[in-house]
Amino acid sequence: MDMENKMVVWLVMFLAVSILTEAAIPDPPTSGITTVGSLKIGIAADCAGVVAFSATQASVDHAKAVFAETLVDKGVGYVAQTGVFITHCPGLYQFSFAGYGSTDLRLTLKKKLNNSDSWRPVVSTGAGGGANLVLLDVEAGDHLAVFVDAGKISDGVTFSGYRIAKK
Numbered sequence: 515m516d517m518e519n520k521m522v523v524w525l526v527m528f529l530a531v532s533i534l535t536e537a538a539i540p541d542p543p544t545s546g547i548t549t550v551g552s553l554k555i556g557i558a559a560d561c562a563g564v565v566a567f568s569a570t571q572a573s574v575d576h577a578k579a580v581f582a583e584t585l586v587d588k589g590v591g592y593v594a595q596t597g598v599f600i601t602h603c604p605g606l607y608q609f610s611f612a613g614y615g616s617t618d619l620r621l622t623l624k625k626k627l628n629n630s631d632s633w634r635p636v637v638s639t640g641a642g643g644g645a646n647l648v649l650l651d652v653e654a655g656d657h658l659a660v661f662v663d664a665g666k667i668s669d670g671v672t673f674s675g676y677r678i679a680k681k
Contacts, residue, residue, distance in 0.1 A: 560589055560590045560602065560603065561589075561602065561603035561680065563588070563589055564588045564589055564676070564677070565588065565589035565590065565591055565602075565603050565605075565607075565676065565677040566586055566587075566588045566589065566674075566675070566676035566677070567584065567586055567587050567588070567591065567592035567599065567674065567675055567676070568584070568585040568586040568672065568673070568674035568675075569581030569583060569584045569585060569592070569594065569597070569672065569673050569674070570582075570583050570585060570670065570671070570672045570673075571583045571669055571670075571671075572597070572613065572660070572667055572669075572671035572672075572673070573667075574662050574667065575596075575597075577661050577662055577663070578596070578597055578598075578659050578660070578661055578662075579597050579611075579613075579621070579659070579660040579661065579662060579667070579671055579673065580595070580596060580597040581594065581597050581671075581672075581673060586674075589602075589603065589677075590602045590603070591603070592675075596659075597659055597660065597673065598657050598658070598659045599657065599658045599659070599675055600655070600656075600657050601628075601652045601653065601654055601655060601656040601657070601658075602654060603654070603677060603680070604652060604653045604654050604680075604681040605651075605652070605677045605678070605679050605680045605681045606649060606650070606651055606677070606678045606679040606681075607649070607650050607651075607652055607675055607676065607677050607678060608647065608648070608649055608650075608675065608676055608678055609623060609636075609647070609648055609650060609658060609673075609674070609675040610645065610646065610647040610648075610672075610673075610674050610675070611623055611645065611646060611660045611671070611672060611673045611674070612643075612644070612645035612646075612670075612671070612672050613639070613643045613644075613645075613660075613667050613668065613670065613671030613672065614642065614643035614644070614667075614668050614670065614671075615642075615643055615665055615666045615667040615668045615671075616642075616665040616666040617641060617642050617665070618641060618642070618664050618665040619639070619641070619642055619643040619662070619664065619665030619666065619667060620638055620639060620640075620641060620643075620662075620663040620664040620665060621638065621639045621643060621644075621646075621660055621661070621662060621663070621667075621671070622635050622636075622637070622638040622639075622660070622661045622663050623635075623636045623637050623638070623646065623648065623658060623659075623660055623661075624636060624658070624659055624660075624661050625650070625652075625656060625657065625658050626656065626657040626658075626659075627653075627655075627656055628653055628654065628655025628656055629655065633657075633659070633661070636648060636650065636658075638663070642665075643665075643667075649678070658675065659673075660673045
């Protein structure tokens with residue numbers, strides 16, 4: 515074998531090793547979060563991590579507070595376009611909300627159970643607004659949202675939640 519053929523063989527060997535080495539590198543892990551439109555859809559792997567959200571600057575749409583600014587959105591469940599938290603990962607959660615406005619303002623955290631059409635009050639503020647914090651045991655498919663039952667809100671309304679313990 516002459517020198518030129520040996521160089522070609524070594525070049526082919528080098529390229530083959532380079533290609534095989536590159537192919538052996540695994541893809542980096544992904545969060546498992548799938549985005550459909552602007553909604554995040556979760557899978558079981560998402561429930562292994564943090565589930566938390568916090569939003570502010572509310573407006574009212576059909577008596578429900580919808581928040582213009584999302585400060586934190588970890589994991590799956592919070593839908594910024596509607597202001598609703600949809601439970602994908604069951605467990606013990608802490609939810610809080612606060613807001614002020616007109617003297618007759620009344621804010622209520624409401625829950626809609628999975629496969630239910632009706633929102634039920636969980637906890638409310640007094641007249642003029644205020645703040646509340648609650649611990650809830652929620653199941654997959656349960657919905658939670660802040661409603662404006664009476665009065666007018668100011669810009670500073672907030673809604674936050676995070677999972678404390680897994681089921």
